[in-house]
Amino acid sequence: AQSVTQLDSQVPVFEEAPVELRCNYSSSVSVYLFWYVQYPNQGLQLLLKYLSGSTLVKGINGFEAEFNKSQTSFHLRKPSVHISDTAEYFCAVSDYSDGNQFYFGTGTSLTVIP
Amino acid sequence: DVKVTQSSRYLVKRTGEKVFLECVQDMDHENMFWYRQDPGLGLRLIYFSYDVKMKEKGDIPEGYSVSREKKERFSLILESASTNQTSMYLCASSLPGLAVYNEQFFGPGTRLTVL
Numbered sequence: 001a002q003s004v005t006q007l008d009s010q011v012p013v014f015e016e017a018p019v020e021l022r023c024n025y026s027s028s029v030s031v032y033l034f035w036y037v038q039y040p041n042q043g044l045q046l047l048l049k050y051l052s053g054s055t056l057v058k059g060i061n062g063f064e065a066e067f068n069k070s071q072t073s074f075h076l077r078k079p080s081v082h083i084s085d086t087a088e089y090f091c092a093v094s095d096y097s098d099g100n101q102f103y104f105g106t107g108t109s110l111t112v113i114p
Numbered sequence: 115d116v117k118v119t120q121s122s123r124y125l126v127k128r129t130g131e132k133v134f135l136e137c138v139q140d141m142d143h144e145n146m147f148w149y150r151q152d153p154g155l156g157l158r159l160i161y162f163s164y165d166v167k168m169k170e171k172g173d174i175p176e177g178y179s180v181s182r183e184k185k186e187r188f189s190l191i192l193e194s195a196s197t198n199q200t201s202m203y204l205c206a207s208s209l210p211g212l213a214v215y216n217e218q219f220f221g222p223g224t225r226l227t228v229l
Binding site for chain 1: 118147149154155156157158172173204206217221222223
């Protein structure tokens with residue numbers, strides 16, 4: 001089974017500053033990677049996903065993530081955050097050899113400070 | 115837009131009660147999932163279903179069962195609720211085929227408190 005590590009449980013950042021949310025996963029030959037966002041009192045929605053191809057993936061709301069196979073990482077970045085980006089962010093991994101399961105990280109709470 | 119709805123946003127039950135959590139999706143998705151979300155633990159898969167009447171256990175199926183009699187509806191059942199089942203429960207659905215390729219669409223969640 002995969003394991004997904006989000007080292008930062010809470011990330012405070014000032015408005016208009018850049019942010020990086022880190023995600024590492026266990027080594028595997030073939031993985032599919034996702035970032036989800038959960039706004040307060042809502043379900044999760046997809047920010048972006050990596051299935052194959054270019055290692056730099058662009059998502060909604062100005063977010064992007066880079067797949068680094070050698071470091072087994074999929075860090076999420078945004079060059080300038082807004083108050084509305086305050087939310088919980090989850091990294092998820094799916095391993096082709098492991099059937100239909102998604103494995104989620106424990107989440108990173110991003111707080112944007114005015 | 116895909117819509118996944120859950121029958122209740124908040125639910126309070128007593129220990130020992132039988133609890134039903136309902137989930138309905140309107141996009142003809144074949145795969146459906148139940149997760150529980152706890153602080154510091156992220157999302158953990160309870161059960162999933164890839165077709166009507168088909169189900170598979172996830173990571174934490176103990177104390178839960180599921181029912182999928184119709185394609186659009188996936189029910190989570192707590193046979194005898196216990197206080198350690200107090201949690202946020204999230205339902206999700208995804209497109210047909212191997213779920214690993216496909217985005218999961220989530221409902222708003224049901225916050226269950228067992229007293």
